[in-house]
Each structure stands twice: as C-alpha cells, then as structure tokens.
Amino acid sequence: MPRTESILMALAVLGGFFLLPAAASGNGEDPLEQCRHKILLNPEDPEPYYNRALWYARLHDDVKAIEDYNKCLALDPKMASAYANRGNIYYRQGKIEQALRDFSQAISLAPQKANYFYNRACAQRSIKNLDGALEDFNKALDLEPKNSLMLEARADLLLIKGKYQNAIEDYSSAIQANPSRVEVLNKRGSAYFELKNYELALNDFESALKIDRSSALSYYNRASAEHKLKNYKASLQDFSRAIQLEPNKAEAYASRAKVYYEQGQYKNALADFDSAIKIAPSRGDLYHSRGCTELALAMYSEAAEDSSKAIAMKANINAAHWNRAAAYISLKKYDKALEDMNDVVKAEPKNAMAYNNRADIYNNLEKAELALADCNQALKLDPACSAAYATRAEAYDKLKQFESAVKDYSKFISMNPKFAQAYVLRSKVQEKLGRWDLSAKDRQIAEGLGLRDSYK
Numbered sequence: 001m002p003r004t005e006s007i008l009m010a011l012a013v014l015g016g017f018f019l020l021p022a023a024a025s026g027n028g029e030d031p032l033e034q035c036r037h038k039i040l041l042n043p044e045d046p047e048p049y050y051n052r053a054l055w056y057a058r059l060h061d062d063v064k065a066i067e068d069y070n071k072c073l074a075l076d077p078k079m080a081s082a083y084a085n086r087g088n089i090y091y092r093q094g095k096i097e098q099a100l101r102d103f104s105q106a107i108s109l110a111p112q113k114a115n116y117f118y119n120r121a122c123a124q125r126s127i128k129n130l131d132g133a134l135e136d137f138n139k140a141l142d143l144e145p146k147n148s149l150m151l152e153a154r155a156d157l158l159l160i161k162g163k164y165q166n167a168i169e170d171y172s173s174a175i176q177a178n179p180s181r182v183e184v185l186n187k188r189g190s191a192y193f194e195l196k197n198y199e200l201a202l203n204d205f206e207s208a209l210k211i212d213r214s215s216a217l218s219y220y221n222r223a224s225a226e227h228k229l230k231n232y233k234a235s236l237q238d239f240s241r242a243i244q245l246e247p248n249k250a251e252a253y254a255s256r257a258k259v260y261y262e263q264g265q266y267k268n269a270l271a272d273f274d275s276a277i278k279i280a281p282s283r284g285d286l287y288h289s290r291g292c293t294e295l296a297l298a299m300y301s302e303a304a305e306d307s308s309k310a311i312a313m314k315a316n317i318n319a320a321h322w323n324r325a326a327a328y329i330s331l332k333k334y335d336k337a338l339e340d341m342n343d344v345v346k347a348e349p350k351n352a353m354a355y356n357n358r359a360d361i362y363n364n365l366e367k368a369e370l371a372l373a374d375c376n377q378a379l380k381l382d383p384a385c386s387a388a389y390a391t392r393a394e395a396y397d398k399l400k401q402f403e404s405a406v407k408d409y410s411k412f413i414s415m416n417p418k419f420a421q422a423y424v425l426r427s428k429v430q431e432k433l434g435r436w437d438l439s440a441k442d443r444q445i446a447e448g449l450g451l452r453d454s455y456k
Helices: 031-041 046-058 062-075 080-093 096-109 114-126 130-143 148-160 164-177 182-194 198-211 216-228 232-245 250-262 266-279 284-296 300-312 317-330 334-347 352-364 368-381 386-398 402-415 420-432 436-448
Strands: none
Touching: 031 046, 046 062, 046 080, 062 080, 080 096, 080 114, 096 114, 114 130, 114 148, 130 148, 148 164, 148 182, 164 182, 182 198, 182 216, 198 216, 216 232, 216 250, 232 250, 250 266, 250 284, 266 284, 284 300, 284 317, 300 317, 317 334, 317 352, 334 352, 352 368, 352 386, 368 386, 386 402, 386 420, 402 420, 420 436
C-alpha cells in the first residue's frame, strides 16, 4: 500500500511570538548585549527578558531561554506568547506534559490565537491523545479556516484515525491553497487508496510526479495503485524507479517482490526479498514472505528455515506455521509438520482446511483414524471443503473401508471434475473392490484430462 511516511513525523509547533526580538538595528551591536543593557536599566521590565529568550532559543540554548521566559513570566504572568514559546521549547525537548501546561495557559490568556490551539494539538498528538488533538485542530481552524498548514495537519490526524473522507476534504483545501505540495498530493492519494478508490489515488500520485519527477515516494505510491488496478507491468516499472532513486528502502523491494510473486516470477521475487532482508534483517514479515517464495520454488529446507525465523520474530506466526508445515511435508518430516499444524488448529479452530491439512499429515503417519476424525470435523465446519473428501477417502482406503473411499472420491470428483489425479486414486480403490471396468474407465478419463502413464 502507499507510504505516508511524512505523516508519522512529529508535527512542528508554530511560533507564537508576541513581540519581535530587538533585531540588530544596523548598528552592529550584539542583540543579546542589547537585551542585557535594557535589563540593567530596568530589571522590572519583562520585554528584554522575553526578547533575550527568543535569541537564546534561536541559538538552541534552551536552558538560558527557559530561564529568561521564567523571569519574564514572573514579571508579567499574563504574557500569553511567553507561555507559548516556552511550551515550544518543552515540546522540542520531549517534555510534553510541561508543554501542554504552557500551551493551555497561553490559550486561557489569548483564546483568539489559532497557533496556540495548533501547538497544543501537536503536543496532544505526540502522546497519542488523538481525540484531544483533533478537538484542538478544529478550534485552530475555526479561527483560521484557510490555513493550509493547519488543514494538512488535521488531515494527517484524520488519516491516522481512519476518517479518510474527512481527511480528503482537508487535503483538498490545502492543495487548493498550495497546489504544488507533492507531500499533500501523496497523502490525499493515500486516503483515496484506503477508500479503494484507486483511480483517484493514481491521479494524485501522477500529479505529484508531474511536479517532482525525482520523488521516490510518488513512484512507490503510484506503483501500489497500479498494482491494485492490475496494471502489473506499470507497477513493476514504478517500483523499479523508486528503488533506483532510493536503493536502501526495504519496503520497495518487498512490494516489487510481491508483484513478481503474484505473476509467478518466483526467482525475481526471491532476489527482491533477499535485498529487502539485507536492508532490514530484523523484519520477520520479510522472512515469512521469502519462505512463501522458497516454497513455490520447491526450496523446502530454505522455506522451513525462513518460516522458523518469522516465528521466532513473532511475525505472521500462524501463516508461518502453515508454510513450515507444508515444507516439512515435502521434506517428509511429518512429525515436525504435525507440530506446526497442531499450532494452526489451536489458533484457528474453525478453519476447515487446518483440520484437512492435519488429516493429510496423519495419513502420512499411518494414523488413519485420527485423519478420519479431522476430516469429519473439517466437513462439519465446511461441507463445501472438497479437499476434505479426498483426504477422508485416503483415510478410508487405509482403513480398508473401500466403499466409503469410493464414495468420498466420487464426491470430490463431482466438485472438481477436471482433477485428473482423483480419477486415478478412485480407480485404484475400484481395483481393490474387483471393479476392473470402472477402474479402467477412471484411468481413461484421467488420461483424457492429460495425465499420462496413469497406470504406473
């Protein structure tokens, strides 16, 4: 899916300066020295403390800036901008509770200042108080309804909260105010994407690329939309362009790999998952995905190993158990496969295929009674689970209940009439019953469906 990386970054608070610092007036005198002289002349005047605090803040000397804001507020406890500016410093330092107190005090003194509500909203969001943040963004925009920065910030929050249509409305207003903002186009496109409106998402990503052809994020997002629209060739091209521009992004390799996988290009998918894992070796989901690809390439030992890594990293745990079980079955390590399918059945007790797959393992372990019980449970959960009829037929065959086996193979064939191997399996049971004509007929059907040498 599209990336909206910029929304995950902390929002910057807006400056709430009440008085401009005593800027260098052209006489070359150090502004800090100017403030010091004014303080010496009148130590009860809050303004020079305030102005010196501004300069200290610009010089990133937060300690001295806060000291001066404290002195300023001791002299004038009703100076809203001093609270707001001190709150900005606390916010930057990660002292959110102190920042919130200062922003709230500034708002109580100057409730007409949109910036103060915006700043408090940023602080609220940083501690994941999303409802409080939204309330403050709303108040800020009530005061300045056309402020594109505030519109974008509220839209970002709405996007996180899953209110995609509301986010689109705010992004649209922000774009109207500043149509050249590539970031906003990408974010509105992401909101359309979440609403499964892939055409409009694609339009936004293309608009972003018209503005900036070097935006790897825009190529990545357009590739994601192309993929959903089944434009696979275009999707692969855009993922490749994103990788060319930013070769150290694991997600781009992983996303391209998934398209390759869906197109049956497993070797290309494997190469991309390899690259993604080199960049992000701690991402368990990548090991799971590579394990799926290795399974498709009949690299069973490697698939089992990668599935084990995913499980150890607590990523895609249940799916990884499915995959590892399949790999172990192909490796004829049925006891290990059974352990995995036991975990799957425990996690998904209403999944018919989980019982069917475990039944298949029981058949391989010559535990036909247990296989029969699992197939019965699978068909109880889902009578349309055709695989369970074939697996149960095998169990009946092992238990020498040949009539029941023929009946289940016949049921499977009625549901999957073009599955040639099923006719072969039924023919073998028919032979055990001495029904040579029916057995021969099944073999002929199997060969007619393309299964050659079916008598071997």
